[in-house]
Amino acid sequence: MKSQSIGQLALAAAAVAYLIGVYFASSPVWMGFTINALIIAVVAMSWNITGGFGGLSSFGHAALYGTGAYASAILQVKYGVNAWVGFAAGILAGAAMGAFIGALAFRYGLRGSYFALVTLAFAEVLRICASSFEFTGGGSGLQLKLAPGLANLQFADRTVVYTALLVVVAVVMILTALIKYSRFGAYLIAVRENEDAARALGIDTYRIKVQAMAISGAFGGLAGVLYLQLWLFIDSTVVYGSAISVEALIGPIIGGAGTVWGPLLGTLGLHLLGEGAKHLLPNAPGLNFVLYAVVLICALRFLPQGLVGLAGKFGAFTKKKEAEDA
Amino acid sequence: MLEVRNLSKSFGGLKAVTDASLDVQEGSIVGLLGPNGAGKTTCFTMIAGFTKADEGSVRFKGQDITGLPPHRICALGMIRTFQIVQPFAGLTVQENIAVGAYLHHHNRNEAMSVARDVGKRLGMGAMLDRPASSLTIAGRKRLELARALATGSKLLLLDEVMAGLIPSEITEIVGIIRQIRDEGHTFLMIEHVMQAVMSLAETAYVLNQGKMIAHGPPRELVRDPSVVEAYLGHGAAARLQEENHA
Ligand SMILES: Nc1ncnc2c1ncn2[C@@H]1O[C@H](COP(=O)(O)OP(=O)(O)OP(=O)(O)O)[C@@H](O)[C@H]1O
Ligand SMILES: [Mg+2]
Numbered sequence: 001m002k003s004q005s006i007g008q009l010a011l012a013a014a015a016v017a018y019l020i021g022v023y024f025a026s027s028p029v030w031m032g033f034t035i036n037a038l039i040i041a042v043v044a045m046s047w048n049i050t051g052g053f054g055g056l057s058s059f060g061h062a063a064l065y066g067t068g069a070y071a072s073a074i075l076q077v078k079y080g081v082n083a084w085v086g087f088a089a090g091i092l093a094g095a096a097m098g099a100f101i102g103a104l105a106f107r108y109g110l111r112g113s114y115f116a117l118v119t120l121a122f123a124e125v126l127r128i129c130a131s132s133f134e135f136t137g138g139g140s141g142l143q144l145k146l147a148p149g150l151a152n153l154q155f156a157d158r159t160v161v162y163t164a165l166l167v168v169v170a171v172v173m174i175l176t177a178l179i180k181y182s183r184f185g186a187y188l189i190a191v192r193e194n195e196d197a198a199r200a201l202g203i204d205t206y207r208i209k210v211q212a213m214a215i216s217g218a219f220g221g222l223a224g225v226l227y228l229q230l231w232l233f234i235d236s237t238v239v240y241g242s243a244i245s246v247e248a249l250i251g252p253i254i255g256g257a258g259t260v261w262g263p264l265l266g267t268l269g270l271h272l273l274g275e276g277a278k279h280l281l282p283n284a285p286g287l288n289f290v291l292y293a294v295v296l297i298c299a300l301r302f303l304p305q306g307l308v309g310l311a312g313k314f315g316a317f318t319k320k321k322e323a324e325d326a
Numbered sequence: 327m328l329e330v331r332n333l334s335k336s337f338g339g340l341k342a343v344t345d346a347s348l349d350v351q352e353g354s355i356v357g358l359l360g361p362n363g364a365g366k367t368t369c370f371t372m373i374a375g376f377t378k379a380d381e382g383s384v385r386f387k388g389q390d391i392t393g394l395p396p397h398r399i400c401a402l403g404m405i406r407t408f409q410i411v412q413p414f415a416g417l418t419v420q421e422n423i424a425v426g427a428y429l430h431h432h433n434r435n436e437a438m439s440v441a442r443d444v445g446k447r448l449g450m451g452a453m454l455d456r457p458a459s460s461l462t463i464a465g466r467k468r469l470e471l472a473r474a475l476a477t478g479s480k481l482l483l484l485d486e487v488m489a490g491l492i493p494s495e496i497t498e499i500v501g502i503i504r505q506i507r508d509e510g511h512t513f514l515m516i517e518h519v520m521q522a523v524m525s526l527a528e529t530a531y532v533l534n535q536g537k538m539i540a541h542g543p544p545r546e547l548v549r550d551p552s553v554v555e556a557y558l559g560h561g562a563a564a565r566l567q568e569e570n571h572a
Contacts, residue, residue: 189414193415194415
């Protein structure tokens with residue numbers, strides 16, 4: 001809902017303070033860790049478009065992430081295309097994959113857990129394909145040539161990478177806000193709240209859902225390309241694996257699905273938690289996923305609106321002006 | 327304005343609607359009556375494009391709209407409300423109405439201000455910022471009407487917007503509907519509240535077991551033996567007659 005509260009502002013301010021603080025952290029570990037979290041945050045924002053605003057919970061957002069990453073990598077490695085072109089192509093490929101999955105799933109009226117299963121199946125099929133075909137590099141994946149420079153979208157300096165990612169995250173959040181307060185956003189939310197009522201009010205719900213999948217795909221593809229340009233290497237497990245699909249949904253759910261800040265807050269919070277656990281118990285790999293599961297269960301049980309919803313309960317502003325002329 | 331011809335619909339073996347026809351003139355208020363399970367709502371879902379009719383046709387403003395999806399029909403200017411209210415529960419009242427207003431107002435500020443105006447006109451000014459889930463049943467019924475009105479549709483199909491309301495609320499909504507009609511809207515309304523039908527509708531159709539059994543001014547319909555029997559059971563008309571004579 002549109003009303004903001006002091007609690008939410010404080011939460012957002014804390015996130016911004018942390019992100020700025022990373023520049024001054026004594027150890028470079030913080031920046032490296034936050035860079036990874038920010039890429040995941042973009043996937044989370046991708047999931048948030050469909051899952052958060054549209055109530056279309058996908059369990060296979062890796063399909064979009066991986067498609068973006070592979071599209072760019074194939075173009076660069078096999079066809080020698082420039083990285084910036086690959087970047088744009090990755091976003092478009094993600095959008096196309098999103099629209100394709102949406103068009104198929106919604107054509108047959110799939111909702112709820114059926115939709116989740118179909119998206120999961122898509123991601124798995126793509127993963128298997130990517131690990132089998134020759135032009136995707138098969139089991140050994142695809143490796144970009146190391147060639148730092150702006151023209152190749154590769155940066156040797158971590159601080160530059162980090163800054164660029166902050167800009168991307170800000171842009172995606174602004175786009176999310178624009179969507180949320182647009183006619184399209186209102187229609188998408190209406191579909192989530194009550195699809196029959198939405199149809200009665202003149203909304204072409206099929207089209208809205210497919211468009212949402214396309215936008216979500218663009219964001220997801222973008223995240224995949226970011227990962228590729230950072231690590232210069234991808235394989236099927238890394239970008240099409242279900243770990244990405246899980247991370248895509250867990251951040252928004254914990255942070256607040258259908259909010260602008262939720263995906264970032266949830267993802268940062270979770271990664272900090274996971275990282276902390278790793279340092280406390282260094283000999284338990286995979287512990288962060290166990291922790292995620294516990295946090296997710298608690299969030300589903302106690303925080304239906306996520307962190308943003310919880311913060312919203314503190315110091316809500318009363319909207320004086322509107323209350324008066326009502 | 328609306329011409330419905332020979333609509334039929336079966337669910338499995340059950341014939342919910344058989345060969346139903348009706349007409350609605352522009353600027354009128356037409357009632358659709360009938361006992362529970364008569365097939366009234368099913369008629370609405372077919373007219374508004376929510377379910378495909380097995381047979382029959384629907385013309386709206388002279389155009390054949392049979393088989394069009396609901397959003398196309400709504401864009402042409404006809405909209406239905408739901409008997410079981412369907413609010414966007416997580417949104418405020420104003421946001422609910424705005425979803426309807428967005429149909430012809432693509433800009434958010436415009437849609438929200440249209441929503442505000444419509445809400446105030448329906449006496450919901452004080453509730454605009456409240457979540458729709460906090461409304462009483464009367465409020466929710468009114469919200470259905472407000473959302474439909476905000477789309478700018480000229481023909482409104484109202485499915486029992488007065489069910490569950492107390493008499494004072496009914497009087498209020500009757501006044502509102504009459505006012506909206508005078509502003510240039512047309513209504514086809516399913517209604518069990520006879521007092522409302524009597525005071526609003528010029529003509530009414532009576533559906534029983536899926537068939538149109540009578541049609542005319544509501545005052546005459548309540549004296550029609552076939553209508554009385556449909557509501558009160560076989561032989562009821564005769565018994566009433568006897569009692570009146572006795
Ligand atoms: N989707 C459906 N599937 C199967 N049967 C249905 C369906 N919709 C309606 N029916 C049946 O069709 C018949 C007509 O139902 P309908 O809802 O149109 O009646 P109604 O006149 O609106 O009644 P009420 O006054 O109770 O609202 C009923 O017997 C109902 O059980
Ligand atoms: Mg009904």
